[in-house]
Amino acid sequence: MTDTTTVAGLYSRCLRAAGVVRAFAAPGHGLPRPDGIRIIDVASAELAVLLADADGRLSVAPDARPGLALLPGPRIRLGSQPGEVCDPWELDEIDALPAAIAGWSFGQVHASVEIELLLDFDAPVRADLEPITFNPGDQLMRLSPSLAPFDTFIVVGPGVVRDGQAAGVLEAAERIGAGVVCTPGAFGVMPIDHPLWRGVVGLQADDAGLAGLSGAELVIIAGIDSAEIGSVIPVDAQVLEVEPWHLGLMAHHWPEPDSGQDHPVGSALVDALATLAGKGRNNDSVPLHPVRAVMDVIEVLGPEAMVAVDPGPAALWMGRGLVAAPAGQLVIxxxxxxxxxxxxALVAGLDGRPALAIATAPTDPCTDELLDLAAGLDVAIVLEVWGAEAAWEQSSDHRAGLVGAMREGGISVLAAPVDFGTTAELLDIAGPVDAWMPTTDEGVIGFGGIAD
Known part of the structure; x- marks a missing residue:
């Protein structure tokens, strides 16, 4: 065990105070192995980063925490934002270590930070130097009743799920009479048949307009992840940002709604997607209509399982909000x-939670390496590869294969012939995809071949 009076001991205690329970260690990281934290050795820094960020991304209250990667440098990465590119910053003062670890997210819903630790880990530390924690403010934001005449929308993101405040969204919406949209990371916070539900935004260019958000006079936002929200917030609206825990409490003095006043029900986005879902739900063709594939996944897995989806065509269909799912079940x-x-899915398996991973064909070498790692750790993984070829005779083969794989344990890779040609129907409804947009020297391009 590390001497708690040394820098190495302080480093371990600070990580535990931040909630870290495991670390993914890259070869040659050169860092002390923190006490009280499980160390999982992986083959490369890239895998350590991806797994740590996935670990942080999946955690929710009361156990919300960063994932931890031990990297050459030596440096640590504390994170919950998969895919974020970080410039490491140097830390060479022992006194700054507790605040650096405690403040890893900089107040953002999801973030990642890399810290190069230029410290003598065997050096003694002052007796009064202890881990610290940063708690969210306890000052409640209350809405003024004078805002009642405004056309109001509530826009929520994954921070609402991460903080365990999903129930407050429905309470706030019904009290205020506000339409609700969410980004993919918060899907499930409102029933999709609720009259105040306006749809998932941040996936396609026309989402905000079709949801009615572009005409809002007051926009209340909570738990928004900047990587998901894009440009959906109207530039000429009054915007009020509140903490997720404010949602269920902020409008207790709101006037009772006028029972004689007509309120919009749904939105053009919800109506168009419901029509599309109705067409695909009972489609028995093979390859599968994507709506049928989404429905099969949600109904076979049940509410306790997690579904993680790689960005691309499969994620567009899974994240579009076509089939009801519990808040937090879908992670994109x-x-x-x-x-x-x-x-x-590997991280979920380490925590004992059933999970399904979905990728779009063809898979990548990183996915293959992770499957090998899962096998070595004796973690069961079920991966569906949408768009791959399979000798299915009927659409029910999808459910049968999925049920069997989820029961078997071990590593299962299922080819799922899903007809992505029907994605043109989504593009006709809401325009080109503007989620997951990497930048090249030629500019911004559509991801996964799903946007022009």
Whole structure:
């Protein structure tokens, strides 16, 4: 055990105070192995980063925490934002270590930071130098009743799920009479048949307009991840940002809604997607209509399982909000990153949670490496590869294969012939995809072949 009076001991205690429970260690990282934290050795720094960020991304209250990667440098990465590129910053003062670790997210919903630790880990530390924690403010934001006449929308992101405040979204919406949209990371916070539900935004260019958000006079935002939100917030609206825990409490003095006043129900986005979902739900063709594939996944897995999806065509269909799912069940990164789905399923497996990973064919080498790592750790992984060829005779083969794989344990890779040609129907409804947009020397390009 590390001497708690040394820098190495302080480093271990600070990491534990931040909630870290495991670390993914790259070869040659040169850092002390922190006490009380499980160390999982992986083959490369890239895998360590991906797994650490997936670990942080999946955690929710009361155990929300960063994932930890031990990297050459020596440096640590504390994170929950898969795909984020970080410039490491140097830390060479012992006194700055507790605040650096405690403040890893800089107040953002999801973030990642890399710190190069230029410290003598065997050096003694002052007796009064202890880990610190930063707690969210306890000052409640209350809405003034004078805002009641405004056309109001509530926009929520994954921070609402991460903080365990999903129930407050429905309470706030019904009290205020506000329409609700969410980014993919918060899907499930409102029933999709609720009259105040306006749809998932941040995936396609026309989402905000079709949801009615572009005409809002007051926009209340909570738990927004900047990687997901894009440009959906109207530039001429009054914007009020609140903490997720404010949602259920902020409008207790709101006037009772006028029972004689007509309020919009749904939105053009919700209506168009519901029509599309109705067409695909009972489609028995093979290859599968994507709506049928989404429905099969949600219904076979049940509410306790997690579904992680790599950015691309499969994520567009899974994240579009076509089939009801519990808040937090669906996890799609906000940035383009390869291998996330299996990384997230592996982390979920370490925590004993059933999970399904979904990727779009063809898979990438990172995914293959993660499957090998899962096998070595004896973690069961089920990966569905949408768009791959399989000798299915009927659409029910999808459910049968999925049920069997989830029961078997071990590593299962299922080819799922999903017809992505139907993605043109989504593009006709809401325009080109503007999620997961990497930048090249030629400018911004569509990700995964799903945007022009």
């Amino acid at each position: 990164p906000g940035l383009p990153v390869k291998g996330f789905a299996v990384a997230a």
